[in-house]
Amino acid sequence: MATMTMYPDDERLPRGERAAFNLYAVSAVVLFVLMMLIGLVMRTAQGEWMSVPPNLFYQLLSMHGAGMVGTMGMVTTAVMWFFLRKYVKLHLWAFLANYLLFLLGALCIIGAVFLGGYAALWTFLYPLPVHAMAMWSGGAAAWFLVGYLLIGVGMLLFYLDAAWAIIQRFGNLGRALGLQWLFGGEIDPNHPKAVVASTMVIIANVLGILAGAVVLVLSLIDVADPQIAFNALVMKNLIYWFGHMYINATIYMAVIAVYELLPRYTGRPYPISRPFLWSWAASCVFVIVVFPHHLLMDYAQPRWLAIMGQIVSYGAGFSVFLITAWGALTNIHRSGMRWTMPSRLMVLAMFGWAAGIVPAILDGTIAINRVMHNTQWVPGHFHFYLLLGVLPMALALIYHVIGSREHAPPNSGADRIGFPLYLLGGLIFTFAFLDAGHLSVARRMATHLPEWQGTDHMGAIGALLVVLAMLYFMARIALGLLRANPDARAAHPAR
Amino acid sequence: MVYQNVVWVIALVGMGLVALGFLYIISQVGRPADADAVRGINRRSARWRLTLFIILLLGFLGASYGTLHSFPIPAQSGPLAASQVVNVVGRQWSWQMSIEGQPAGDTLHLVTGSPVEFRVTSADVNHGFAIYAPDGRIAIQTQAMPGFDNKILYTFTAPGKYMVRCLEYCGLGHAPMVTEFDVTNPTGG
Numbered sequence: 001m002a003t004m005t006m007y008p009d010d011e012r013l014p015r016g017e018r019a020a021f022n023l024y025a026v027s028a029v030v031l032f033v034l035m036m037l038i039g040l041v042m043r044t045a046q047g048e049w050m051s052v053p054p055n056l057f058y059q060l061l062s063m064h065g066a067g068m069v070g071t072m073g074m075v076t077t078a079v080m081w082f083f084l085r086k087y088v089k090l091h092l093w094a095f096l097a098n099y100l101l102f103l104l105g106a107l108c109i110i111g112a113v114f115l116g117g118y119a120a121l122w123t124f125l126y127p128l129p130v131h132a133m134a135m136w137s138g139g140a141a142a143w144f145l146v147g148y149l150l151i152g153v154g155m156l157l158f159y160l161d162a163a164w165a166i167i168q169r170f171g172n173l174g175r176a177l178g179l180q181w182l183f184g185g186e187i188d189p190n191h192p193k194a195v196v197a198s199t200m201v202i203i204a205n206v207l208g209i210l211a212g213a214v215v216l217v218l219s220l221i222d223v224a225d226p227q228i229a230f231n232a233l234v235m236k237n238l239i240y241w242f243g244h245m246y247i248n249a250t251i252y253m254a255v256i257a258v259y260e261l262l263p264r265y266t267g268r269p270y271p272i273s274r275p276f277l278w279s280w281a282a283s284c285v286f287v288i289v290v291f292p293h294h295l296l297m298d299y300a301q302p303r304w305l306a307i308m309g310q311i312v313s314y315g316a317g318f319s320v321f322l323i324t325a326w327g328a329l330t331n332i333h334r335s336g337m338r339w340t341m342p343s344r345l346m347v348l349a350m351f352g353w354a355a356g357i358v359p360a361i362l363d364g365t366i367a368i369n370r371v372m373h374n375t376q377w378v379p380g381h382f383h384f385y386l387l388l389g390v391l392p393m394a395l396a397l398i399y400h401v402i403g404s405r406e407h408a409p410p411n412s413g414a415d416r417i418g419f420p421l422y423l424l425g426g427l428i429f430t431f432a433f434l435d436a437g438h439l440s441v442a443r444r445m446a447t448h449l450p451e452w453q454g455t456d457h458m459g460a461i462g463a464l465l466v467v468l469a470m471l472y473f474m475a476r477i478a479l480g481l482l483r484a485n486p487d488a489r490a491a492h493p494a495r
Numbered sequence: 496m497v498y499q500n501v502v503w504v505i506a507l508v509g510m511g512l513v514a515l516g517f518l519y520i521i522s523q524v525g526r527p528a529d530a531d532a533v534r535g536i537n538r539r540s541a542r543w544r545l546t547l548f549i550i551l552l553l554g555f556l557g558a559s560y561g562t563l564h565s566f567p568i569p570a571q572s573g574p575l576a577a578s579q580v581v582n583v584v585g586r587q588w589s590w591q592m593s594i595e596g597q598p599a600g601d602t603l604h605l606v607t608g609s610p611v612e613f614r615v616t617s618a619d620v621n622h623g624f625a626i627y628a629p630d631g632r633i634a635i636q637t638q639a640m641p642g643f644d645n646k647i648l649y650t651f652t653a654p655g656k657y658m659v660r661c662l663e664y665c666g667l668g669h670a671p672m673v674t675e676f677d678v679t680n681p682t683g684g
Binding site: 054055058061119120121125127128131132133135229231232233236268297298299300303306307310311314315317318321322325326329330332333334335336337339347350351354355358359362365366367368370371372373374375434435438439440442443444445446447451 | 499500506510516523524528555558559563625627636637640641642644660668
């Protein structure tokens, strides 16, 4: 069971760990702000409030997508590391190697985009990277793909270290997932939810990263010799298998923060249960096989794959609604929890994930996908649960760590202004996308029709509010993490 | 009835219900419960969760049956039962559309009330073939993929000018990659 002590000793960050965590957290918030500024520029350009040439727009779009997904992967890895290290012996070198490889990969991607002009987006759909029509060179495409490979290798190293540590402690990954208790037996109440979630992520995302490695290498071969042709449908399946699992893994890594921290803030135990274990076992399978819902408009795809994509999309919602969101709400209900930044962010995160699932499930329905696919409905739903779900989970942990150094959960006057600004901006921004999707506004277009631009303007206003809030969060987090004495604290009771 | 508007209402209702649930819980946070009350909360929570599970399960089964029993994508092997067949080729950054048996380049005229088969492919990279109805909403779409034919079977119900837009990013000329065609009533109206 998760600890009820607010700042337990086993979460202390000794010098090396502290430096590593600070690197991850500060880099992440700086990158998020930069990527959000790019997002703001794109929404403003679509609404013709500023002029951005199409080639630059698509470069920015590529940078924004790769940057956001990569940064989300990076910071949520830090969430998983922060809690998992309490239960198994992780090696700091693996955590740091992941960070360094991420930075190297990011540099390759930034160079490919801004020096090489790469603009085939973060999904690099084959064979677009080599069919640039003189927009960028094969070399730029290669640097972008190598950047992905470096980031993937870093994450794989971290996962393999974590998998080895989990196996050392629990015997095998199945026992760590709690499969031995699915059909009976007395569940060990001290079996950590963080281990269950981490194991699920390792299994799913290692498969995803390996699929990604295959398609990245094939794409590099295509760059080297464009005469070599691969099956475009198989390549697309591999890309979405990789991409879907990578971004979904960020949610499942980040939610560990809620499982671990929420009971401390509510002062009420949040015990492990059989439905919880069932939900994570099912989610492990679901997240691996659900990716065909990205290919529902590829009619050449075997019909059973499309049906599986729809059915599993529906099924995945059960775990989110009935276990994680419901469990968190029950834990909060009449708890007397004080509203501080970590608790606010955790409740927002649960709402963002649960509410964002609704338009996602609708889009996963084949009949609906026919009129919603590749409209702004899609960025609408994924921004909803990334901006209002996953990022607040990671911010909750970072704010909690700042609290551990200030002896109390952060709740300054500026925090109380920054949070509603972020919430309001996030809601305006995401609902502008969803509204545009229902009006059939296409996604990923540098120029928009005049009748589409009303939603662009709303989106730009929402984005501006989010950027302002994030600028404040960035300064608050950087100062909070870097200036406080990490050892000047004592264990605090819950709440 | 515009299909997208129905989806929009379902989404707003679903997200609104989630929001109401959260707002209720948030409104109760400031009323801390004692140990007995917590046990009662946990018991009621388990019962309500079971109820919600049953509701979601019924919704899951109903929605799956309702949207899949008549499969929304036509069989891709063999010809479809269409009175008109349109071959579509996407390439960076234009559409080539021609009625089967007629030379390419002629203006495309289709009629309402009888099924049209669109055979969609690409000469280079992935494109998205989306038909926008005269009201500006997407009527139907599929992907245009090199090496594959994706077949749409669609019956136009309203005459007018239909736009084709590319909905899969395909490079610099993605946004202006459009074309159009006319749909008229069989009598010429």
